[in-house]
Amino acid sequence: MASKTYRSGFAALIGRPNVGKSTLLNELTGEKIAIVSPKPQTTRNRILGVVTRPEGQVAFIDTPGIHQAKGELNRYMVETALQAAEEVDLVLFVIEPPGGEKPEVGPGNRMILERLQRIRKPTFLVINKIDSLPKAKLLPLIELFRNEFPFAEVVPISAREGDGVDRLFQVVLQHLPEGEKIFDEEMLTDQQERTLVSEYIREQVLRHCRQEIPYSAAVLVEVFDESEREPLPGTPEGQLAGLIRIAASIYVERDSQKAIIIGKQGQMLKTIGTDARKAIQRLLGAHVYLSLRVRVEPRWSERREGLKKLGYE
Known part of the structure; x- marks a missing residue:
């Protein structure tokens, strides 16, 4: 056959x-x-x-x-x-x-x-x-x-x-042409883990912040430390294993936006970080220590150099 x-x-x-x-x-x-x-x-x-x-x-x-x-x-x-x-x-x-x-x-x-x-x-x-x-x-x-x-x-x-x-x-x-595999069978996406991490954090900004904030927000992962990622011997399969330390900055365009993302007594930033960490742990299959800070980059979305700095090029 x-x-x-x-x-x-x-x-x-x-x-x-x-x-x-x-x-x-x-x-x-x-x-x-x-x-x-x-x-x-x-x-x-x-x-x-x-x-x-x-x-x-x-x-x-x-x-x-x-x-x-x-x-x-x-x-x-x-x-x-x-x-x-x-x-x-x-x-x-x-x-x-x-x-x-x-x-x-x-x-x-x-x-x-x-x-x-x-x-x-x-x-x-x-x-x-x-x-x-x-x-x-x-x-x-x-x-x-x-x-x-x-x-x-x-x-x-x-x-x-x-x-x-x-x-x-x-x-x-x-409707596609006859041909061999273009990518290895195991490949699912070309997105690097740290890129996916930045997107998962931005997703929580979109989810929790009111209308004008998400369009002015970008996320840059500055530290992605995998030195403790290897699971300890005897860790049951399917459980989170090892530790990854991540530090990221949420960039906005104005001080007033920074204040909104941080929230009263830092509560909004804490909520964003908690929900993002849970999603990132599921993604990476490891415990995650996530540190977030908010920075202001005036009019970054309107300037080519601003886009380049935050990874849009």
Whole structure:
């Protein structure tokens, strides 16, 4: 019996902010490699997630939400997303059901579709959050978007519920070229541990701080000491083993923002640190000593040198 054809390639997740691209990446990989928040523009860099199965390998690239960019940080995020779309084999254009009674494409989605027309890559329409969409509205929504763009496939899913995600993987695979594995089977992401740690801390800033703070906050890990990481002999499997010492700074743009993150008697910073430490321990499988401080870097999100200093380049 002849063996099945093995396929492999790259697929980019493209779309407006908050449509569920990062949730979808985490569901596809089975691991939390992209932080998730209800606040727009949570993802700031491209994030690679590799899914390897007996029939093929897909390297998915999560990208920042595309929006009307104002300021250096926003322009950086939008260009990061559009550049990713140019470099892959396949684009997954992720949307969510529109809020009104009558379905509409909307100016933000139309702007993205115009850019995708110029990129000329095979593109899927991935309709996320179908658990919140009445079935009677699904077909009109598909027809509306098909009239705007020649999609290769349309795949309705619910990333949060896992509904349709496996089918999406299989359909993506069918459209990729024949080829060997691009990455080792064990590889899940190209994100370094200290990068993931900084993102896990920023996730707690997004979660706990009020509206204006998250967009002005960035996290830099300054110490990642693994000298005590090796587990002690006799440590039961599955238990946290060893110790990793981490020191990180949360950067904001104004003194008033620093005061908010620190909170009354340091309570907000303590809450952020406690929740971040728990998540980091699960990630690293070791006990974590986490030290956080808050620094002010005026207008960092508006200056190229500020972006470079905080790792956005």
